[in-house]
Amino acid sequence: MTQQFPAIIVVFPVILSFIIYVVGWWSKRLCFPLAILALSVCVISSIGILNTVLKHGTIHYWLGGWEPPWGIEYLVDHLNAFMLVIVSFVSLVVAIYSKRSVEQELPEKIPQFWTVFVLLITGLLGITITGDMFNLYVLLEIASLAAYALIAMGEKGAVFASFRYVILGAIGACWYLLGTGYLYIVTGSLNMMDLSQLLPNLYQSKAVLVGFVFILVGVAIKMALFPLHAWLPDAYTHAPSAVSALVAALMTKVGAYVMVRIMFTVFKPHFSIELIPITTILSWMGAVAMIMGSIFAIMQSDLKRMLAYSSVAQIGYIVLGVGLANRMGLTGGLLHILNHAFMKGCLFLVAGAIVYKMGMRDIYQFKDLYRKMPYTMAAFTIAAFSMIGIPPTCGFFSKLYLILGSIDAKQWVFVGFILLSSMLNVVYFINVIRHAYFEPPKPDYAHNGGTREGVVMDEVPLSMLIPILVMASGILLLGIFNGKIISTVLQFAIPASF
């Protein structure tokens, strides 16, 4: 059983997603439990996989017993195992939350929603676990198509946003596929391990270089790296609340994982760092994304749109970490993948909860929100502090490692960028907190009497509140135990040459 986990984690949800659709014809109520079943199995298998990797090292799983490089190999090392746990855990939490939210927002489409939802998770898990370039493309498309469908289910404007995403996403996928094709032409192999052995002799080849760049551009579109982020704000804003939380927390992060995988496993670090100045370009793009994303976020009055732009900025942090290409910087980047999945997941869940209860997202109408939904807003505050980077929340530590990485790389300018971007984060998050917590000042001094208008506490149902609180406490726990995470998992996920 334990040896089959890498297959189960992909095959089981695929099968269940079709079963959900069929079952949905005669019972809508069964869809949710089935989806939860699928995701719980994923969580258990991912933890099992992580455990095996920690004990016995890298897992090589040959799908159907076909030997690589001809067969598809699932290759799990510390990096994938870490990502698998994030993806499966966050998606389970979001799924539990989604039940009520979907019943309210999409009462007509419950079976379809859960089918596509599980399919999306399958795609994301598959991208993460596979060790084959073409298989990765297939799963990337599965995940993207599922995401297009989910986003299109949203409010007015979602169809257009989704169509825009379809076009840009398809372009990104094409770039990736073209790049993979170039590598296949040159080497005749699609297996990542095999490629990493074959490629070093061909590093001077123009075809390899072009393939590498194509792949990176494709991935950059998928992960919405500034200035390729145009699809993201609309898609996140108009999607159903549950989908926003899922897509914002996971889609772009998996893209970041693919980038790390291509740059440091398929290609040797010394190719990505020394032979072409790609890391310098990436760090600068990341730095610009950090600033521009935050500035755009400040300009928004719609909470979800603000969070979407803030995602653009956060992708910048991760890419900066990758671009720094040293031990501290990459640690910060990888840790930020984890942290950001929790922070942005939590924030979007809160945004969804506010929409669920109040039916609005305008920050300037948040008066007395804290008194209506104290637990939700407390979770929001924790996540916001983490985004700003206030210790002991986890956001502080990933930024800290990024700063230390910049110092190690002697790139002081990035330290300035990170600090500046944190200040910009303060601006837009404190703005929300101010409107939600404190009422406009009134002269209080004269005992002008009168009672405050009564505000009754009106929280979201428990099935939505608990996921929010789980994410918020996760933010604190990740912050406190970040040293443990790094020393047991992440330090092995970083290329040995760093």
Added chain:
Amino acid sequence: MVPNILLQIILAPVIASIFIFLTRFKMGRKAGWIAAGSLLYTTVLLCIVGLRVYQGTRIYEEYLLIAPGIRLDLLADGLSLPVALIMNMLCMVLAFYSIHYVDHRIEVLYGEVDERTWLSYYSRFFYLFLYFPVGFVGVALVTNLLAMYFFLEVLTIALFFIMAYFGYIERVRVALMCLVWGITSALFFLAGSLLIYGEIGSFEISEIHTLAGNPLAFWIILLFLLGLASKLAIFPFHVWMPWVHAEHPTCIAGLLAVYANLAAYIIVRVLILPLRSDFGVFGMPLMVMALITMVYGSLLTMAQTDVKRIAACSTISQISYSVLGLGALTTVSIEGGMFFFLSHIMGKTIFFSTAGILVYVTGVRDIRQMGGLARKMPITAILWTLGAMSLSGFPPFSSFTAEWIMFTGIFERGIYTMPFGLIVAILGVSAILLTVGYTFWAVKRAFFGPLNPNLANSNHEIKDPPLTMSIPLLFTACVSIILGVYPKPIMNLFHLVIGGC
């Protein structure tokens, strides 16, 4: 002995705060007593630590908590311990004081509210309040720049929320302003720390001395000073201070003085002790800025008619005394400066809190509408006079002793740097006169003369406040007098660290 005593001192208020939060609807009425009780406990622990440190042991506790390479170690030595002890004691005093004050504040701010809302506001004050002692003691005890940054942020955030919930009219706007100043100055601090890390590869304060003589040391000190000067509200970085002091609830006023003056401790700990020779360049400019701030702050105070602002503006001027001492950079003046820091925060707590009592009892803030209160409120009048004496440095209060010691050091330096240093020293001593002026003039205006007819006719009953408000302040005055008459223990403790450098 008590295990992990220093960690306990930092964690006990946190635990109490979580406890108050969780039981706020059941035990909300007792929240103040729980908070004060936990601070009483930590004060006792600090006294125990104090005895051990006085016998010459440094207490050092290691915790590899934060992340690889960044340690949360705690150190109690002759410098950090007295600072932590006095600050914690003042937090305790103000926790007792707040028990009645916050009740009154909620009524004024939010009017008649139902029981549940009242409990949630009342307990909220105390679970936020408890992060002040955590931050203060944390900053004093940590050995690592990043951990120090962390505790500075804790203070800033606690201050933001307390201000925005319980402050006066413009509270939200001023809280925001205070937050921006706080975070900006903390970022300067962080930038300095990162430069240090870039040079020596460590955040430990004990390693900073390896930086001595490095050309980068100048810039590092400059970054730190920029950050800390805005915390200290030294002219021209004082903009936030009168605003904040005018709008915050009076029960944390004393803590604000500590919040600002704490930066003096950081300057000594992080900059002066390890990098004394590199710091020399900044000595004289710092003294001049301090002198300007002293005079400016005193004149500002005289112009105020609002009792809260009187106390507020005097803080600007008082903090500069300790900066003057630090700037002189002689061992005696630094020790005196640190001692004055402690004396000032004790005096300011008494003075400020008494101003709070006046507002609490009479319901007016304008000192021109007071007068003749001494007959109705004798204990308050005594307290205000004690506070005034303590601030202006009358014997037997500790600030007298502190000023004496400090100015000995400043003149010692002044004689070496004739004539400029001597002029600064003499002007500094003369500035004390201004303090005497504004504190005692306020005594006359508020407490003596005929009873103001407005007050006599108002529906407030004018009498001394409840005992939980006055006794803690009298206790503080006693501590101040004891330290003034017998400063040896605290000076010996300081000398263990500062003198050895």
